[in-house]
Structures are given as structure tokens and as C-alpha cells.
Amino acid sequence: MAGIYLHIPFCKRKCAYCDFYSIANTKFIENFVETICKEIEIQKFYLDKENIQTIYFGGGTPSMLNERQIEKILNTINKHFTVEKNNEITLEANPDDLSEKYLKSIKKLGVNRLSIGIQSFNEDDLLLMKRKHSVNQANKAVKESQEQGFNNISVDLIYGLPDLTIKKWEENIDKALSLNIQHISAYHLTIEPNTLFQKMYKNEKLNLPIEEESLDQFKMLIDKTAKNGFLHYEISNFAIDGSISLHNANYWMGVKYLGLGPSAHSYNLTSRQWNISNLHEYLDTISKGKIPFETEILTxxxxxxxxxxxxxxxxxxxxxxxxxxxxxxxxxxxxxxxxxxxxxxxxxxxxxxxxxxxxxxxxxxxxxxxxxxxxxxx
Ligand SMILES: C[S@@+](CC[C@H](N)C(=O)[O-])C[C@H]1O[C@@H](n2cnc3c(N)ncnc32)[C@H](O)[C@@H]1O
Ligand code: SF4
The missing domain is CATH 1.10.10.920 (Arc Repressor Mutant, subunit A)
Structure with a gap:
């Protein structure tokens, strides 16, 4: 059993905290989809013909792919790999992309788990983080997903944010818990290099919580999720029974995975490899039938x-x-x-x-x- 990770390197704009590899230029999406399908074919033996149990569209913003592009990628995977019937197919999605029509289509294509990047249910936090969506859109995205029959929904939140009081954080957790979702990923803010937050931090324009406040936020998260029947199964991940992310759990169990797309990592028990974090070089190298990666054999x-x-x-x-x-x-x-x-x-x-x-x-x-x-x- 193995997993496939697809890195979709596009965002409508960069959020203030994020250094995941992506670009804000949609004109390359079509070429990228063609190219990642080529990469799937070139890499079809990487997993030694093991069956695929999990497929994970991560990013960047995978929900910027349209239905036809997701279908093409899934068809290509199915052509070159054996995907288990009982699979987990996750799409990371931004709330402003989840229309009724889109959700209906991707569900038909086999996507059975959504990881929605909400980050905060507070309008001021969203503005500070430079998110594209509003609180209203976040609520609507979850509700619409449920109406379309998705019953494995995860929500991403960030704590340790500038000006995040314990009261504001409590409201965030309570809101998430009221939505009847199955999974929460809550990350402590990291100030990453080359982000707007790093610049603001250097200029002393970020009022970050002190360590004890952040620890209190973490404890509150653990406490409230536990009281609501969530298992704290990994540092940043909480799930109601039966909804642990199989794809992530497999990473931690040391299961093989193939990462496709720029910056994606792969692991096959003996070595790790990672694709170049540059879309243009990625497109160019694969068009010549090669994969732009570096590798290391694990000692x-x-x-x-x-x-x-x-x-x-x-x-x-x-x-x-x-x-x-x-x-x-x-x-x-x-x-x-x-x-x-x-x-x-x-x-x-x-x-x-x-x-x-x-x-x-x-x-x-x-x-x-x-x-x-x-x-x-x-
Ligand atoms: C790379 S994003 C991709 C998903 C999607 N584009 C979105 O914005 O929701 C995955 C998650 O990583 C988390 N994340 C990214 N950068 C972070 C940072 N510097 N500190 C804490 N969490 C971060 C966010 O919660 C985000 O939802
Ligand atoms: S958090 Fe998501 S939408 Fe924002 S820049 Fe990172 S990958 Fe893009």
C-alpha cells in the first residue's frame, strides 16, 4: 500500500505567513496539468507496483484546478497505478473556490475528503493574514460541502497569531466545533523566511503572543476538542473516530509515497527525493522526459x-x-x-x-x- 501526493503550485495571491512553493500566475495551469500527467507516467514504477491507498492534492491551492483538470490527473493515475477501491482522495481547498457545482463535480470524480483552509473565523485575522476569503465564505463552504454529501471534512486553523487573545481563539475553536466537521488541523504560526509576516516581524509590526499565551491556546484547543469527542492523534491534528487522515498517518507509519509536482517529496524506504521548487524548470525538464529532482540515500x-x-x-x-x-x-x-x-x-x-x-x-x-x-x- 502506498500514497501519491500532488503539489499544485498556484495561489490567487500569497498569504502573509506562507512559504509553501506556489506562484500567483494562473496562465501556466493548463501546461502544468499536462506536465504532471507526464510525470505520473514517468514515475509509474517508483512505488514498485504497490497499490495506491491515498491520493492527496496539496498546495498551493488545488481547488484552483477545474473539474476537467482534476479528472485528467485522476484518470492518468488510474491508468498507471492500481488505486484501491477503499481509497482516500483528499483535496486541499480554499473556501472561495467551493461552489455547489464544483463540489458536485469533484465528488463524482471520487474526491472523498476535503481539507478546507479557513485559518480563522475572525474577519480581522483573515485580513491581517491576507486571505482571499471572508468568514461568511468559510461558513458557506463548509455548509455547501456537507450538503453535497462530503462527510470527511477537515478545517485548517492557525493559532499563535498576532493579537490573538485567548477569547478570540476560544471563539474560533467553538465555531469550528459547531460545524459538525470530522477533522481539525490547527498549526501554531511559524514566522517563515521571505514572507510578509517576517518583514513585519523584523520591523516590530507584529504583536505576537508570548510563549505562555501560545501554550494556553494550545491547551485550550486540546481540551475543547477532547470534550467534543476528537482524538488528538498528532501534534497538530484532531479527528473524530474513524476520520484520522489516512494519507498523513501513512507518512508517520513509514509507508512509501510518491510526490509529484514542483517541490514535492517522495520516499521509498531507502531514499528520499524532492523535485525542484521552480515551476519553469519543472515544466521544461519534464518536457524533455526527465524529472528535475535531487535525492539522498538514507544512512x-x-x-x-x-x-x-x-x-x-x-x-x-x-x-x-x-x-x-x-x-x-x-x-x-x-x-x-x-x-x-x-x-x-x-x-x-x-x-x-x-x-x-x-x-x-x-x-x-x-x-x-x-x-x-x-x-x-x-
Ligand atoms: C500550504 S497550505 C495549503 C492549503 C490551502 N492553500 C490553504 O491556504 O488553505 C496548508 C496549511 O498550512 C498552514 N500553514 C501554512 N503556512 C503556515 C505558517 N507559517 N504557520 C502556520 N501554519 C501555516 C495553513 O493552515 C494552511 O492551511
Ligand atoms: S496558505 Fe494556501 S493560499 Fe495562502 S499562500 Fe499558502 S498555499 Fe497559498
Whole structure:
């Protein structure tokens, strides 16, 4: 079983916080769709003929593709791969793209999961973030999706935003929970390089919450989602039972995936590779029958590091027996030795052979994970 990720590198305009690879020029979309279909064909053996269980249209803004373009891509995947009947096909969508007609068509094409980028249910936040949509459009997009029969809907939210008070954040969570959706992805704002927010941050024009305030926002999110029956199954992801994102869960389980489109990453158990983050070079190279990618064969230490990052971020944590089986006793010992101080500080807990991040640990997970990394050559 394997997954396919498609990176759709177009946005109507850049949001103030985002550094995902995309351009705001729609005139290349048609050529891009032709090209990604070519890439699908060239890469048809990458997954060793494993069946495809999940397909994920990410971006950028996949909902800028029209129905015919999505159909063409799905048909091409079906032509070159065997897609499981019981599949998960996700489309990341921006609220202002989700018309009744569009939703009807993509549902017919087999899209069965929507990840809607709402970010905030507060008009001022949306303006500050330079989002294209309004609160009204966000509400309508969810309602319309439900009316068209989508029953696996995720909403993206961002906390730790400038001027985000705990009250405003509570209203955001309550609003999301009132919508009868199955999944919430809530990310803490990161100030990314080359974004408008970074520029404003440097000029001291962003009033960011202090760490304790952000931690309170995270705790409130955990608390409220739990009370409403959501499983906190990964640092930033919450799902009602049965609606965990299979595509993302497979990443964390170390399942193979093929990433298509500029900047997309692929993994086949022994190596990682990533396409160039430049649409024009991408289009040009594939037109010559080649893929513009870089690759690295994973060393044993890198495989261990990957195992730590992917396991620890989930609610199941890292199973030390599995670590020993996969990597050997030396790595298990190293991990357990490092874990001690975090267990003492209640940033990790142990349940039988599983080492799991506590809520507090999740909030500073990047620092904790870095401490586990094995980068000595021996
Ligand atoms: C790359 S976007 C693609 C989806 C779609 N274009 C949208 O805007 O909703 C995926 C999600 O990443 C999150 N994201 C992107 N940049 C972020 C940042 N700097 N800090 C926190 N979350 C971020 C947003 O919640 C966004 O919905
Ligand atoms: S958040 Fe989404 S719409 Fe905004 S720039 Fe990033 S990918 Fe584009």
C-alpha cells in the first residue's frame, strides 16, 4: 500500500505567513496539468507496483484546478497505478473556490475528503493574514460541502497569531466545533523566511503572543476538542473516530509515497527525493522526459532520526521494541538514555513499551526531537 501526493503550485495571491512553493500566475495551469500527467507516467514504477491507498492534492491551492483538470490527473493515475477501491482522495481547498457545482463535480470524480483552509473565523485575522476569503465564505463552504454529501471534512486553523487573545481563539475553536466537521488541523504560526509576516516581524509590526499565551491556546484547543469527542492523534491534528487522515498517518507509519509536482517529496524506504521548487524548470525538464529532482540515500542514522520524528509526533508514540527490531539495540539504548530527562520533566510519558509526548511536550516537540537525533558517525 502506498500514497501519491500532488503539489499544485498556484495561489490567487500569497498569504502573509506562507512559504509553501506556489506562484500567483494562473496562465501556466493548463501546461502544468499536462506536465504532471507526464510525470505520473514517468514515475509509474517508483512505488514498485504497490497499490495506491491515498491520493492527496496539496498546495498551493488545488481547488484552483477545474473539474476537467482534476479528472485528467485522476484518470492518468488510474491508468498507471492500481488505486484501491477503499481509497482516500483528499483535496486541499480554499473556501472561495467551493461552489455547489464544483463540489458536485469533484465528488463524482471520487474526491472523498476535503481539507478546507479557513485559518480563522475572525474577519480581522483573515485580513491581517491576507486571505482571499471572508468568514461568511468559510461558513458557506463548509455548509455547501456537507450538503453535497462530503462527510470527511477537515478545517485548517492557525493559532499563535498576532493579537490573538485567548477569547478570540476560544471563539474560533467553538465555531469550528459547531460545524459538525470530522477533522481539525490547527498549526501554531511559524514566522517563515521571505514572507510578509517576517518583514513585519523584523520591523516590530507584529504583536505576537508570548510563549505562555501560545501554550494556553494550545491547551485550550486540546481540551475543547477532547470534550467534543476528537482524538488528538498528532501534534497538530484532531479527528473524530474513524476520520484520522489516512494519507498523513501513512507518512508517520513509514509507508512509501510518491510526490509529484514542483517541490514535492517522495520516499521509498531507502531514499528520499524532492523535485525542484521552480515551476519553469519543472515544466521544461519534464518536457524533455526527465524529472528535475535531487535525492539522498538514507544512512542508518538518518533512518533512526526519521523514525523518531515520525513516531513521536503521534498519539501512539515511539515503540521501543519496534525501534530495537528495526535499528538494533544500540539505537534503542541511545533513545532510552536521552528519554530519561524528558520523562523526569513530564514532557514524555511511558506506557509499556511506548514513549509518548505529553501535551506540554508536544508544544515544544521540535526541541525535544532534535535532542534525540543521532548524528555521530560510527
Ligand atoms: C500550504 S497550505 C495549503 C492549503 C490551502 N492553500 C490553504 O491556504 O488553505 C496548508 C496549511 O498550512 C498552514 N500553514 C501554512 N503556512 C503556515 C505558517 N507559517 N504557520 C502556520 N501554519 C501555516 C495553513 O493552515 C494552511 O492551511
Ligand atoms: S496558505 Fe494556501 S493560499 Fe495562502 S499562500 Fe499558502 S498555499 Fe497559498
Amino acid at each position: 542508518k542514522n538518518e533512518k533512526y532520526n526519521d523514525f523518531v520524528i515520525t513516531s513521536l509526533r503521534t498519539m501512539w508514540g515511539l515503540n521501543t521494541e519496534k525501534l530495537k527490531r528495526k535499528m538494533g539495540e544500540k539505537y534503542e539504548k541511545y533513545f532510552l538514555e536521552k528519554a530519561k530527562k524528558f520523562l523526569d520533566k513530564n514532557l514524555l510519558i511511558q506506557s509499556e513499551n511506548n514513549i509518548i509526548l505529553t501535551d506540554k511536550g508536544m508544544f515544544i516537540s521540535d526541541n525535544i526531537m532534535q535532542d534525540f537525533f543521532y548524528d555521530k558517525i560510527d
